[in-house]
Amino acid sequence: MADVLKKVPVREQDPKVRATNFEEVCYGYNKEEAMEEASRCINCKNAKCITGCPVSIDIPAFIAQVKEGNFDEAYQIISKSSALPAVCGRVCPQESQCEGKCIRGIKGEPVSIGKLERFVADWARENGVKPQPAAEKNGHKVAVIGSGPAGLTCAGDLAKLGYDVTIFEALHKPGGVLVYGIPEFRLPKDKVVAEEVKNVLSLGVKIETNVIIGKSTTIDELLKEEGFEAVFIGSGAGLPMFMGIPGENANGVFSANEYLTRNNLMKAFRDDYKTPIMRGKKVVVVGGGNVAMDAARTALRLGAEVHIVYRRSEAELPARVEEVHHAKEEGVQFDLLTNPTEILVDENDWVKGIRCIRMELGEPDASGRRRPVEIPGSEFEMDADTVIMSLGTSPNPLISSTTYGLDVNKRKCIIADEEYGKTSKEGVYAGGDAVTGAATVILAMGAGRAGARGIHEYLSSKNK
Numbered sequence: 326m327a328d329v330l331k332k333v334p335v336r337e338q339d340p341k342v343r344a345t346n347f348e349e350v351c352y353g354y355n356k357e358e359a360m361e362e363a364s365r366c367i368n369c370k371n372a373k374c375i376t377g378c379p380v381s382i383d384i385p386a387f388i389a390q391v392k393e394g395n396f397d398e399a400y401q402i403i404s405k406s407s408a409l410p411a412v413c414g415r416v417c418p419q420e421s422q423c424e425g426k427c428i429r430g431i432k433g434e435p436v437s438i439g440k441l442e443r444f445v446a447d448w449a450r451e452n453g454v455k456p457q458p459a460a461e462k463n464g465h466k467v468a469v470i471g472s473g474p475a476g477l478t479c480a481g482d483l484a485k486l487g488y489d490v491t492i493f494e495a496l497h498k499p500g501g502v503l504v505y506g507i508p509e510f511r512l513p514k515d516k517v518v519a520e521e522v523k524n525v526l527s528l529g530v531k532i533e534t535n536v537i538i539g540k541s542t543t544i545d546e547l548l549k550e551e552g553f554e555a556v557f558i559g560s561g562a563g564l565p566m567f568m569g570i571p572g573e574n575a576n577g578v579f580s581a582n583e584y585l586t587r588n589n590l591m592k593a594f595r596d597d598y599k600t601p602i603m604r605g606k607k608v609v610v611v612g613g614g615n616v617a618m619d620a621a622r623t624a625l626r627l628g629a630e631v632h633i634v635y636r637r638s639e640a641e642l643p644a645r646v647e648e649v650h651h652a653k654e655e656g657v658q659f660d661l662l663t664n665p666t667e668i669l670v671d672e673n674d675w676v677k678g679i680r681c682i683r684m685e686l687g688e689p690d691a692s693g694r695r696r697p698v699e700i701p702g703s704e705f706e707m708d709a710d711t712v713i714m715s716l717g718t719s720p721n722p723l724i725s726s727t728t729y730g731l732d733v734n735k736r737k738c739i740i741a742d743e744e745y746g747k748t749s750k751e752g753v754y755a756g757g758d759a760v761t762g763a764a765t766v767i768l769a770m771g772a773g774r775a776g777a778r779g780i781h782e783y784l785s786s787k788n789k
Contacts, residue, residue, distance in 0.1 A: 330433025333362040335440055340654035344625055347509040347594050350651060351415070354437075356394075359444040363392035365429060366436045373426035374438060379771030380478070382406040384423060384438055391441055400449040403442060404456040408481035409474060409521045409770065411450065412503060414443025415512050417767040418645050450520050456481070458528045463487035465784050468553040470538045470724065473501020474766045475559030475757030477525050478773030479780075484528035486781055491553075493536040498590065501561055502758075503766070505590040506582070508619050510626070514589070539723035544731070548752060554784055555752045557776045558739060559769070562718040562758035568611070572668030573714070577603060577676035581612070581620040581715035588623050605629045605711030609679050611665055612715030613637065616763075618648040620713045621657045631657045632707065636664040636684050636697040662686070664697065666704065668712055678708050718763045728753070738762055745779030746772060754779045 336352040337343075343350050354362060366388040374384045383402055390399035403410045419425070419439035427435030448454075465488050469480045472494040480490045498504050503518045512518060526532065538544060538560070547553045565580030567573055584602070587593045593602035608624040610617050613635035625631045633652070635642065638661050642649055653659070662684045669678040683703035686695035725733045732740045732749035739748060739755040746754040756772025758764055 328433075329365050329429075332365075332434045332437045333358050335437070340651075340656075343510065344655040347626060349513050350510050353414075353447060354440055354444045356396075356448075359391055359441055360394060362437050363388045363441060366392070367429060369428055373428060374423040374436075377423045377426035378406075379422065379767045380406045380774055382423075382442075387445065388436065388438070388441055391445060396445055396448045397452075397454055399445045400454050401457065403445060404524075406774075407442075407770065408456075408478045408525055408773075409503075409766075410442050411446035411517045411521055412474070412512065413767055413770070414439050414441075414446055415517070416507060416765075418765055420646060422767065450517075455527050456524055457485070459485050459487040461487060462489060462529070465489065465788070466491070466553045467780055467784075468493060468547045468551075468556045469559060470544075470556065471495075471501055471559040471561055471757075471759070472499035472522070472532055472534075473503060473559060473561050473757065473769065475561075475759075475769040475773040475776070476501065476557065477522065478770040479557045479559060479754075479756070479776045480530045480773075481525045481528055482774055482777035483780060484525070484530045486777075488781075488784075490530045492530060492532045493538055493542075494532060494534045495537045495560075496590065497534050499532050499534060501559075505586040506616065506619070508585065508589055508623050509594070510622070511619065537723070539727040544724065544728045544750075544753060554787075555754065555780045557746065557773070557780060558724060558748075558753065558755035558759050559757045559773060559776070560720065560724055560759045561769075562720045562738075562763045564719045564721050564737075565714065566716045566718060567714055568665065568716065570665060570667055572670050572676070575668055575670040575674050575676050577605070577710055578668060578712045578714065579603065581610070581616045581713050582718060584620055584713050585616070585623065588627075594623075594627065602627070603711050605709075607709050608632070608711040608713060609634055609665075609707060609709045610713045610715055611635075612717075613642040613644055614715060614717070615644045615648055617713075617715035618644045618652050618657075620715055622652055622655060624711070624713065625655055625657055629711070632660050632709075633657060634660045634663050634665060634679070634681060634707075636662065637694065638662055638686060641686075641694050660707075662697070664699070665712075669706065676710055676712055678706050679712060680704060680706050718758070720759045720762070724759075736762060743772075744775060745782065746776030747779050747783075752783065754783075 591600035593600040757769035
């Protein structure tokens, strides 16, 4: 009998092997491991894990079905709340959400809710199990802008309610940040993302790719000329931020967004694709979030010595503990309490190094984290031929600037209420990174669900 205070271990690729390939790091549970882990759940009556889940999955109910080997039923329970369970089971920060609230975690390790969700979703895919579509259409048309986590979730929820939903995607492939932002070794594109998109399409949703809202057509045209009664904006936040330091425009400096898009969406890591990418010998990644870890671990797999430069200590790293752990195992080096002040360039304007200054932590700032303060006289230089800036992203202003009456804040994020995603423009709802700035997949999905609720309430009251 397993120790109920400890998680059933999950199998992973050996760090030395996986550092040289783009295959998925984590193998996940098999049937026996999943059922054993599910048996650790004490099926709380007042389940805190549900309140920790942004899409409110009935976690004890699905785990109870896994425990009994009823994987089909477990999947149907999850799919009532989540359009992307195979994605969430891999990339959600469960440790700070559902698992962070698990009662089992008070005296031992919490139940591996994420790994169980992944197992169920993978089992469903392998066995051809699909989510349940609406019994009949209700005759109302809704447009969704963006096919990332927020857009797919909103579209799926509305389709289950009988709406005729069309998603408009700017890129040539659906999936948004799931295809361009997250590397293959964390989230396989063909095996997982494409199949999750197919599940949304199986509900009756249509997707049109290569449509840039604000350029190809506008929100006003969708509402006034194309017969859509409501619009959900889930266009993400794809505009990268930079530090504004000397040398930042040099050859060999990239935003993490561009670097990862080249590799993930455009398959630069594969020999049979012609997408160019900088295969540096010594790469510095500036930042400490999940995107920084993704960029660093990608550069490592492309053959570089990789350093992460972050101005706070390890305790303040915003990245998931699992991602930091994996990065260290693979050989990424962390230069913490360090901040770049200048990117050094050669006579041909190519990166040759980076000048940094040591930091120490002072009093907490508005975020609650201790503010990093420069240590005078501690400047030093690091050799580098590539610098990747991973400092966050903001929404592209194209949609807001071409939509009459749509209010944004000073960061160009669309202003929308949290409960229903309602914006300042009638019939237009929004959620995800377009509203909050860059955040997590699951928070975007929660916003997609809120937008679907808002649109359903709006059209239900309007058509009475």
